[in-house]
Amino acid sequence: MSPRPDPAAGGGSARAAAPGRAAATARAAAAPAHDGPLLDVRGLTVEYATARGSALAVDRVGFTLDRGEFLGIVGESGCGKSTLLFGIAQLLSPPASTTAGSVLFKGRDLVGMTDRQLADVRWSELSVVMQSAMNALNPVTTIGAQFRDVLRAHSFDTDIGTRSREVMELVGVDPVHLDSYPHQLSGGMRQRAMIAMALLFTPDLVIMDEPTSALDVVAQRSLMVQIKQLQRELGFAIIFVTHDMSLVSHFSDRLIVMYGGQIAELGATRTVFDTPRHPYSKGLLDAFPSIHGPRVPLLGIPGSPPDLADLPTGCRFAARCPQAMPSCAATAPELYQVEQVRVRCLLHAHEEVTA
Numbered sequence: 001m002s003p004r005p006d007p008a009a010g011g012g013s014a015r016a017a018a019p020g021r022a023a024a025t026a027r028a029a030a031a032p033a034h035d036g037p038l039l040d041v042r043g044l045t046v047e048y049a050t051a052r053g054s055a056l057a058v059d060r061v062g063f064t065l066d067r068g069e070f071l072g073i074v075g076e077s078g079c080g081k082s083t084l085l086f087g088i089a090q091l092l093s094p095p096a097s098t099t100a101g102s103v104l105f106k107g108r109d110l111v112g113m114t115d116r117q118l119a120d121v122r123w124s125e126l127s128v129v130m131q132s133a134m135n136a137l138n139p140v141t142t143i144g145a146q147f148r149d150v151l152r153a154h155s156f157d158t159d160i161g162t163r164s165r166e167v168m169e170l171v172g173v174d175p176v177h178l179d180s181y182p183h184q185l186s187g188g189m190r191q192r193a194m195i196a197m198a199l200l201f202t203p204d205l206v207i208m209d210e211p212t213s214a215l216d217v218v219a220q221r222s223l224m225v226q227i228k229q230l231q232r233e234l235g236f237a238i239i240f241v242t243h244d245m246s247l248v249s250h251f252s253d254r255l256i257v258m259y260g261g262q263i264a265e266l267g268a269t270r271t272v273f274d275t276p277r278h279p280y281s282k283g284l285l286d287a288f289p290s291i292h293g294p295r296v297p298l299l300g301i302p303g304s305p306p307d308l309a310d311l312p313t314g315c316r317f318a319a320r321c322p323q324a325m326p327s328c329a330a331t332a333p334e335l336y337q338v339e340q341v342r343v344r345c346l347l348h349a350h351e352e353v354t355a
């Protein structure tokens, strides 16, 4: 499902006629006034049609994201993180489809937009950086030609070379590599080139699916520092999926812990790390080494995640939960508001239910 750049899908976008910071300003001036959050995801539900029935990979997920915010999404493999990102960007293809909910981006619902409308928004206002640039980039075309195609598809025809060099410099890659093919670059450089492409129009939102996971620890850290710097400088918001708790602890403002296609916990990253309220969040944190804290034995989470095509009636984590109560097997928990955090656990059922 990797969204390889599809310049043809771009359509003509007068709005994107001037990339870079100027474009962001021009866009803000041209766009209808929108006072709400940059992104408002409501009840988003994505299902995969399988031979065994429907797999509920994203189940009524809702959250908001403000301009310039860095939201991390963590959870075990298969919990629906990538599907959620694809659902937000509306890049889903069969057997996956959005079956309910909305994705209000600057007040406009991406769900239900035509391909042409979506193509107009993608790259220019919202871009996606995938786990493997090797899969996302076209292997038989130079980096520069791929940048050119994306720029042209959005009606940016002049100064293509200048803008391409600018974004390569932004991500710390010598612009000489615009003439390189993806396989001629190291893994780190390819990921940076992919990020450069995502920034061609200085979008408001960059969605990143484990963009550093294929890199060694040193390259990973340096790329993360650079992403954060670019975010501060250019002001875009980030949704960042990772398995790496230490990355989110250092770089994200808020955190979603996903389990079995749902939000298990959502709150300020620091708060979730300091006081995890969902037993699953606690289990995840206990499974990762702390760099600064005292040395303690790492604990895994016994058992395996639920089958999304055959979900239990009650809490999806109950079978693995060290704090499970008799009611957990029968009653599906809502998301409860506990101070500034939302938690899907019956231990907090006395608190207010949130959307």
Ligand SMILES: Nc1ncnc2c1ncn2[C@@H]1O[C@H](COP(=O)(O)OP(=O)(O)OP(=O)(O)O)[C@@H](O)[C@H]1O
Residues within 6 Å of the ligand: 048, 049, 050, 055, 057, 075, 076, 077, 078, 079, 080, 081, 082, 083, 084, 095, 308, 309
């Ligand atoms: N092509 C597919 N056909 C059917 N079901 C699928 C397909 N792709 C994903 N799924 C289902 O959706 C669930 C979520 O997958 P997804 O890739 O979004 O998880 P993830 O949390 O991103 O995992 P990972 O961390 O391994 O990338 C999977 O557990 C699987 O049940």
